[in-house]
Amino acid sequence: MSFREPHDLHKRRWSRNLGLGLVLGIFVALVFGLTLVKVSQNPIQLPNTATQEGGN
Amino acid sequence: MTDASIQTRTDSGDAQFGDYVALLKPRVMSLVVFTAAVGLLAAPGSVHPFIAFFAVLCIAIGGGASGALNMWYDADIDLIMKRTQGRPIPSGRVTREEALAVGLTLSGFSVVMLGLASNWVAAGLLAFTIFFYAVIYTMWLKRWTPQNIVIGGAAGAFPPMIGWAAVTGDIALESVLMFGLTFLWTPPHFWALALFMKSDYKDAGVPMLTVTHGRKTTRRHVFAYTFPLAVLAIGLAFTSVGGPIYLTVAVILNALFVKGGWDILRRDEPTSEADGYKVEKRYFAFSLLYLFLHFGAILAEAALRPWGLGGW
Structure with missing residues (x-):
């Protein structure tokens, strides 16, 4: 199946796909950025393994 | 396919x-x-x-x-x-x-x-x-x-x-008053729109005040709302988000908003029809500026606060 000239339908579909792709890309970047900020604000507290081992 | x-x-x-x-x-x-x-x-x-x-x-x-x-x-x-x-x-x-x-x-x-x-x-x-x-x-x-x-x-x-x-x-007093500012601003803003969007709401069967109570009543309502709005808008100046800049902006804008409401109240339909609802359209446009400048003034007070300039 081939179309020599892009039908208007394909232009609109391309616009939709491109827009959705950009939105998803931005969403991933935002969640990544949010994760970095949250982790830097509240550093993960690792359990003090040395004390635990000493106690055992 | x-x-x-x-x-x-x-x-x-x-x-x-x-x-x-x-x-x-x-x-x-x-x-x-x-x-x-x-x-x-x-x-x-x-x-x-x-x-x-x-x-x-x-x-x-x-x-x-x-x-x-x-x-x-x-x-x-x-x-x-x-x-x-x-x-x-x-x-x-x-x-x-x-x-x-x-x-x-x-x-x-x-x-x-x-x-x-x-x-x-x-x-x-x-x-x-x-x-x-x-x-x-x-x-x-x-x-x-x-x-x-x-x-x-x-x-x-x-x-x-x-x-x-x-x-x-x-939730604090300041945030409730900011809510109140937009809440009391909305009716005169939309009723001014309803006055010049003549038959739209009637055709659609939406019971806007212009359709159910007539245009004269709508004009009275627009004017009436400008007073509690002015009290609340100026009152916001004396909270922690207000200051001299906001107070000045609020007093000027509310005086103009009350005056605009009075101008709308005084007009009748033949006069408005004759000039294509010029005053109502101008009031609607001004209402957008009114809200923008009030919040802009709050923003200015907040932006200047770190330099000891904003607020009281």
Whole structure:
């Protein structure tokens, strides 16, 4: 199946796909950025393994 | 898939990406973004700039989602009113089912992401705002009572309160007064619009005050609302978000707003018809500037505070 000239339908579909792709890309970047900020604000507290081992 | 089937689908409305963006009412979103950002920046305390940006984005998307739900439910009257005939659903570019899916998905997404990014008080307020606009206003009040715009105006008034809560995790006098400012501003703003959008609401069967109680009563209501609005707007100057800049702006703007309401009250229909509702249109345009400058003044006070200039 081939179309020599892009039908208007394909232009609109391309616009939709491109827009959705950009939105998803931005969403991933935002969640990544949010994760970095949250982790830097509240550093993960690792359990003090040395004390635990000493106690055992 | 054949060429014929493609043609059929084109006729049924294959939307561009921009049509889905239009579902979110971008112009209303701009007001939501601005007032939410002011509420956030005026709040005591601070948040990381990225979280502040993310919170405002979530509030904007939540506001947009409620706009999509509004368009889904109101597709029948949007088709009748000239002002709304070009919207994506009445023009056939987007189906009602698509609008509902976009509205529900973005509602859930914005509330959950705001809760995760800031706090659940802000997220709860956003969820209530979406529910209020989509269910209380759109599905219930709009087609039932001429007070639709009075009570429904609450939905558009919540964003500064949500922005404030995103920082403090709480509700305070200042955030309630910022809510009240937009809440009391909404009726005269929309009634001025209803005065010059002559037959639109009547044709659509929407019980706007102009349709149920006539234009003279609507003019009286516009004027009457300018007084409690002025008291609240000027009163906000004496809270922690106010200051001399805000007070000056509020006094000038409210004097002009009351004067504008008086001008509308004095006019009759033949005079308005004769000049194409010039005064009503000017008042509607000024009402947009009125709200923008009030929140702009609050923003100015907040921006100057670190240098010891803002506030009292």
